[in-house]
Each structure stands twice: as structure tokens, then as C-alpha cells.
């Protein structure tokens with residue numbers, strides 16, 4: 548016996564049974580034990596936070612935000628590009644009907660994302676036990692990345708294919 | 720044991736006036752202290768050790784949050800020098816860049832934080848997906864996350880118009896032209912967004928109000944709910960593949 552039996556106020560010790568507790572020893576692996584958020588998590592968050600902030604400040608010292616000529620509704624630039632996070636849709640727009648690429652697809656993406664946890668009821672969390680989910684998500688991710696990169700860096704006047712080293716039309 | 724510097728400071732008259740309660744020593748006291756702290760109340764008191772590491776979240780949630788705070792701080796500074804009208808907006812930005820102390824720098828911070836926040840939020844979502852952290856009991860926090868993603872995109876998109884340069888004007892023209900293809904009510908949606916048949920002074924005002932008032936308020940509320948759910952869902956339940 549390592550520990551003295553503890554007597555709580557208002558209780559009496561009737562007897563002390565040596566050995567293990569009847570319910571079995573609780574075995575929580577070290578990585579699942581609870582630790583205090585302060586300081587353990589908060590210092591890490593502070594470091595991550597300051598790191599990002601320093602990065603943004605450094606980038607802002609080196610690169611200036613773009614400012615083109617004043618808006619002119621009479622003069623349409625060519626190419627005319629959406630902000631980078633929508634340029635993937637714009638790329639699809641050049642292949643599909645606008646109703647599909649511009650309305651149906653974004654709508655389905657949002658609905659699909661919202662529904663994901665209710666469709667995927669597989670309780671497994673490791674990638675190798677949830678191949679379908681991981682592959683589907685990865686497929687969409689890669690397709691979206693590809694469309695975005697193509698639209699951003701590989702499209703020039705009239706949305707024609709332009710290699711980035713032959714002409715740069717991406718704007719941030 | 721010799722008292723540390725902090726302990727000695729806390730013993731002084733000033734120290735005692737600042738630190739209302741004596742040092743919390745036992746785990747129970749520390750937990751109570753955390754719980755009672757206004758600034759920490761969106762955080763859990765304790766988490767599983769594995770959640771501390773970089774591998775678990777890549778800290779992308781906190782990184783998104785940091786960028787959002789950076790956007791609020793820099794954005795408020797920009798607001799002092801900006802009037803949302805086609806006759807003033809562009810000139811305001813030029814003046815900001817050439818004549819306002821730190822104007823160009825703060826504008827840069829706002830612009831780059833905005834782009835980075837979109838990247839960080841998307842990466843956070845992907846990380847949560849691959850860790851399987853959208854599974855019960857976290858399904859609804861994932862849904863709130865999707866709302867946050869949409870709001871983040873809208874924040875970025877509405878802000879993009881404000882400099883009123885060629886880049887802004889035509890990017891928003893392309894983006895909003897899609898609204899016309901919404902079935903049945905396309906015209907009305909387009910009208911609602913633009914305040915007219917094309918991007919104009921009405922659009923600028925609408926986007927400005929959305930960008931500095933409506934969307935930030937909604938986004939802050941959604942983030943608060945997101946963090947609250949994270950606290951509630953988190954403590955005992957495994958949150959990803961690292962626990963399996």
C-alpha cells in the first residue's frame with residue numbers, strides 16, 4: 548500500500564482492502580492526459596500568434612499593396628480576373644455554362660461541406676480506415692487547387708493559355 | 720526556497736493592488752483561476768496533452784484568429800482616412816500611401832493579412848478534415864466553420880472593391896456578374912448586391928457597410944460560438960487521428 552487511506556469528513560473507514568480497484572486500473576495514455584491550458588497551450592498559441600504577426604509585418608515592409616489607375620467603367624482590362632480565391636470558379640466558367648460553374652457548383656460545394664459530417668458517419672479517424680472520405684476530399688482539393696492556379700497564373704488576354712514566364716497576369 | 724522575482728513583485732503594495740488574489744497553487748485553485756478569468760473564458764481549462772503539439776492542428780485556428788485581429792487593428796486605422804464614394808475613395812488611398820504616417824505600411828498589413836487569412840482558414844479546414852476532427856461530437860462546429868469560411872470570403876471580397884482602382888472595379892464586376900445566373904431571381908440578387916445594373920457608387924457604399932459593420936460583427940459572433948464549441952466538445956473526447 549503506497550497511500551494512506553483518506554478519511555473524508557463524515558465518513559468512517561470500515562476496512563481497507565489491499566490490491567487493485569474493482570473497476571480495474573484506469574489506463575490513460577500519456578498523450579491523452581489532461582494538462583492545464585495555462586501555461587502549456589497558451590504559450591504555444593502566443594508563439595504561433597507572434598510568429599504570424601512578425602511574418603505579416605515583415606512582408607508588409609517589403610511588398611506594397613497594389614494600386615492601379617482609378618476605376619474606369621469605360622475601359623475593361625484584358626484579362627479581367629476575379630480575386631484569386633474565386634479565380635478557380637472563373638476558370639471553370641470558361642469551360643461550363645455559367646449557371647453550372649457560377650451558381651450550381653459553388654452552392655453544391657457549400658452544401659456538401661455543411662453536410663459532410665452528417666454523410667460521413669464512419670467513426671474511424673485514421674486515414675487508412677476512411678479511404679473513401681479522404682480520397683474524395685483530396686480529389687476535390689486538388690481539382691480546386693489546379694483550377695485556381697491555372698486561372699491565376701496561366702491565363703492571359705481573352706482567357707487564353709499563357710505560360711507564366713511568357714506573361715504574368717495574376718493580381719493580388 | 721527563495722522567492723522568485725515575480726513573487727517578490729506580487730508582495731509589494733503595488734503588486735498586491737494588481738493581483739487581486741494570492742497565488743493559486745493547487746490544481747483546483749489554478750482551475751478556478753482560469754475559469755474566473757474573462758480573457759480566458761473561451762479557452763478550456765484543460766486539454767489533452769497531444770493537442771498541444773504542432774502536429775495536431777498546425778496551430779491554424781489560432782493563426783486564422785491572429786490574422787483576423789491584425790485585420791481589425793489595421794482596418795480601423797484605414798477607416799480614419801477613407802470615405803466610401805467614387806469621388807473620394809481612390810484619392811483617399813493615394814493620400815494614405817503618400818502623406819499619412821505609416822499609411823502605406825498599414826495598408827500593406829491589411830492587404831496581406833486578408834489574403835493570408837483566406838489561406839489560413841482554408842488550410843485550417845483541410846487540417847481539421849484530415850485529422851477527422853469533424854466527427855461526433857464536433858459535427859456542428861464544422862458547420863459553424865463552413866459559415867466562418869463563407870464569411871471570410873465575403874469579407875475579403877467586399878474589401879477588394881474599396882480602393883476603387885481598376886483592379887478592384889473589374890474583379891468585383893466579374894465576381895458579381897455570376898449573381899445574374901441565379902435561377903429565377905438572378906436579376907433581383909444582382910440588383911440587391913450592386914444597387915443598380917452595374918458596379919457604381921451604390922455598390923461601393925453597400926460593400927463598405929458590409930465590410931466594416933455587418934460582416935465583422937457577424938464574423939466575431941460566429942468565431943465566439945466556434946471557440947465556445949471547441950471548448951465544450953474538446954476536453955475529454957479524442958479530437959483526431961492522433962488518439963486512435
Ligand code: HEM
Pocket residue numbers: 776778779780781783784787840841843844847852853857860861862863864865867868871942945946949952953958959
Ligand atoms: C474565421 C475562421 C476560423 C477561425 C478564427 C477558427 C478558429 C479555431 C480555433 C482557434 C480552434 C481551436 C483549435 C485550433 O487552433 O486548431 C478551432 C477548432 C476547430 N475548427 Fe476552426 N476556425 C475558423 C474556421 C473554421 C473552418 C472553415 C472550419 C471547417 C469547416 C473549422 C472547423 C473547426 C473544428 C471542427 C475545430 C475543432 C477541432 C478540434 O477540436 O480538434 N474552423 N478553430
